[in-house]
Amino acid sequence: xxxxxxxxATGQQGSGVIGTLLASGHPNLTIRGFTRNPxxxxxxxxxxRGVQLVKGDLLDRxxxxxxxxxxxxxxxxxxxxxxxxxxxxxYIKASGPSWTAIRPxxxxxxxxxxxxxxxxxxxxxxxxxxxxKQKYISCRDIGKTAAIALLNPDKFNGKxxxxxxxxxxxxxxxxxxxxxxxxxxWGRIWLPRWVTIRLTPHHYRQMFDPGSVEETRxxxxxxxxxxxxxxxxxxxxxxx
Numbered sequence: 319x320x321x322x323x324x325x326x327a328t329g330q331q332g333s334g335v336i337g338t339l340l341a342s343g344h345p346n347l348t349i350r351g352f353t354r355n356p357x358x359x360x361x362x363x364x365x366x367r368g369v370q371l372v373k374g375d376l377l378d379r380x381x382x383x384x385x386x387x388x389x390x391x392x393x394x395x396x397x398x399x400x401x402x403x404x405x406x407x408x409y410i411k412a413s414g415p416s417w418t419a420i421r422p423x424x425x426x427x428x429x430x431x432x433x434x435x436x437x438x439x440x441x442x443x444x445x446x447x448x449x450x451k452q453k454y455i456s457c458r459d460i461g462k463t464a465a466i467a468l469l470n471p472d473k474f475n476g477k478x479x480x481x482x483x484x485x486x487x488x489x490x491x492x493x494x495x496x497x498x499x500x501x502x503x504w505g506r507i508w509l510p511r512w513v514t515i516r517l518t519p520h521h522y523r524q525m526f527d528p529g530s531v532e533e534t535r536x537x538x539x540x541x542x543x544x545x546x547x548x549x550x551x552x553x554x555x556x557x558x
Contacts, residue, residue, distance in 0.1 A: 320348075322468050323380065327351030327369065328360035330427055331386055334461020335468070336369060342469065382416045382471035384464045389423045389453070389480050389529045407478075416475040418467040422460045423453035423482045423529045426547045429491075431555070432499060441506040444488045445514040452491070453482040453529050456542045463537060482529035483541045491544060498548025 322339060326332035332351070339349050349369045353361045356371040365371050387403040394400035407419045430436045443452070463481055467474040486494060488506075496503050534541050542550070 320381070320471075321350060322348065323350045323352055323372070324464075325352040327353050327364055327371075328358060330425075330457040331460050331464070333360075333364075334458045335464040336364060336367075336461075337458075338462045338465035339468070340367060340369075342465065344469065380415045382418070382468065382475065383410055383413075384418045384420065384467045385410055386460060386464065387419050387421045389421045389482070390527050391421060393527075416471055418471075418474040418476075419478045420460060420463050420467070421478060421480040421528070422455045422463075423480075424455070425460075426454045426456045426483070426542070426544060429495070431551075432495075432501065432503065434504075436495075437504040437506065440488060440492055440503070441509050442514050442518070443491070444506055445509040445511050446518060447488060449487050449489075451485045451487045453485050453531075454491075454544055455481050455483040455529075455534075456547045458547075459483055459534075459538055459541050466537065479537065480529045481534045481537070481541075482531050483534065483547075484543045485531060486544060494544035495548045498545040499552040 324332050324335050324339075327336060328351070336349060336351065339347065350372045351361065351364050351369045352373070353364075353371060355361060356365075356373070361371055385407060387407055388394070388400050391400055391404035391407065394404065410417050410419075430439050459481065463479055467477075467479070484494070492503055492506075531541070
């Protein structure tokens with residue numbers, strides 16, 4: 319099996335990639351974690367799991383590169399830091415190695431835990447979005463997608479994979495969180511839309527339009543719904 323290098327190994331997406339690779343059961347698989355601080359506690363925890371920690375140029379001797387971009391990057395001129403990811407995609411294509419671009423929709427992990435943060439987050443989303451549906455994906459499933467592409471470079475060479483786990487409006491989001499956490503949320507407060515827009519860097523209606531849950535499920539049959547994601551986090555919090 320090849321040696322696989324995971325950039326951002328200690329981050330949410332990178333750790334998701336490594337977790338899937340370690341659980342893949344592939345024999346003789348060498349996993350290297352690219353991290354800015356190999357002495358950090360997170361990096362050391364990876365090393366104890368058998369991950370080799372390295373520093374170096376990401377494009378040095380790499381045969382297949384998997385880049386985590388963002389859904390709609392190619393049409394996101396109005397959102398500069400999203401469109402920059404599309405420019406990075408184009409740079410990678412011209413750089414030499416084979417490549418796969420993953421374009422996730424909005425992260426479930428941006429949803430705050432239960433409490434005052436969640437209360438204002440849900441209220442702000444209702445103010446911005448009204449009844450418009452938003453798309454969500456877990457960092458675990460971004461990691462799974464990256465691991466699949468790394469383990470099957472020939473199959474996914476030159477592919478752009480836009481992934482989504484669930485589509486939900488604010489009411490559906492809140493119900494899914496309540497059900498997954500087996501609790502009743504605080505509800506929400508009315509916020510003037512113009513105030514929310516002023517405090518939000520970008521208009522969410524312009525983001526994350528592409529992405530099919532059905533197509534994602536073909537790639538990841540057990541892709542997490544919001545309820546499943548909330549349930550996993552709730553159970554983990556109880557153990558911690």
